[in-house]
Amino acid sequence: MNKLYQFYCRHSLAVFHVILLAAAGVLCLVNYYTKDPFFADCAYAVFVVDIFSVLIHTNQQGIYDYMRMNKDVSHVPKRQIYLINTLLLTGFLILTGGCMFLFVHLPYRNVIDAVKTVFVAVIRWILQLLLRKGSAPEEEIITQETEPFFQNLPRSQNVSWFARILEYLFLIIAVVSIAAILVLLLVAIYRKLTSRREGTELDKREFVSPKMERNKVKRTSSGEKLRFFDRSTEGRIRKLYYRSIRRRLRSGKTPSRSMTPSQIEALASLSQNPGADQLHEAYEKARYDTESCAKEDLEKAKEGVSRLT
Incomplete structure (x- = not known):
């Protein structure tokens, strides 16, 4: 079972x-x-x-x-x-x-x-x-006259007020659904284009969840599951750091796996930034000392992000 x-x-x-x-x-x-x-x-x-x-x-x-x-x-x-x-x-x-x-x-x-x-x-x-054996005169096809497709649908004056409300309700739901799908499609295209321009080669697993283990259960697609929805304190600090670095990486600059956080910050032009020290300190604590990571460190990371210029 x-x-x-x-x-x-x-x-x-x-x-x-x-x-x-x-x-x-x-x-x-x-x-x-x-x-x-x-x-x-x-x-x-x-x-x-x-x-x-x-x-x-x-x-x-x-x-x-x-x-x-x-x-x-x-x-x-x-x-x-x-x-x-x-x-x-x-x-x-x-x-x-x-x-x-x-x-x-x-x-x-x-x-x-x-x-x-x-x-x-x-x-x-x-x-x-x-x-077809040869060119023969084409026979004129006389189609049977049919009524318009939606002629038998009930008119608004022939239906009850409840049916009319339902008709308008489903029309609104259909319009909202189509608009939502179009908006989601545009957002996905925008993120795809902007992520390529702002350095999409940044490794999410290195910043967000480095302690992941490969799932022992076989899956249809190979690879590791990215825990990007981690709501722990250290996870939120790591995501703040990752997003701050990604937003400030210019096109053509891609950090390698062997780089330290200080080198990556220098690559993103954050070494001389006043808020980078606070963000760096909170990130180091979330990365190496997860047990003692508290909400004060998260507030420090948020303050550092707000001070980034």
Whole structure:
């Protein structure tokens, strides 16, 4: 069971979720041709089970990663579990409620007729390429007149106020989601470009977490897991030092692994800076004397960063 649980937490199981979605789609098609509501209920049930499986799998992956990163902790804090479960259940309610509301108002007949028209046109084009013997007069294809795609959707004056509110709510959620994705994409591109210009070769493991041990559990990707979200006092001091050095490294200047902190500070033009001594002292204590590192050292490091010119 332990190996099965590790396999469940390490892999994305995307194929399994896609198979469930495909099964829900097949059940919807069967319901369309047989007019049996039983298949529609089964399709909704499979769809809900798929969403639940994705949320539960994401939750278990988060707990598994937390326990693997914090091996000295024997349990997950209750606040984190409540927070994760609340967020996942909220997302589940939004997804299922929105999809069920939209599925009821979708013009299935027009969608299926449009898909049929596309497939028939593609098959005719392929057959003409394969079986064409010579130049023959092309036959005029008379397509059947169909109603506009969204003509059967309910108008705002024909629906209740609750449905109208839901429609506007999901429209706002869609716009906000698209805007958030675009903002995150722009931020990622900006960080990628600025990190290359400001010295991306700076070793994070040397500054942030030098005492990492290679994880004994096999993972899909090789290498060490970077503990960049360490909230301990020494970890926060090391991140302050790392970010201060990275911001002041000019393009073309890359420190080597054999350099001492003093040499790296000189490379970043911090040797003559009044706040560099405080930052250097706090960093040395966080690096070599982690047990006696206190909040006063963190405040000293923050004061040194604020005094950097």
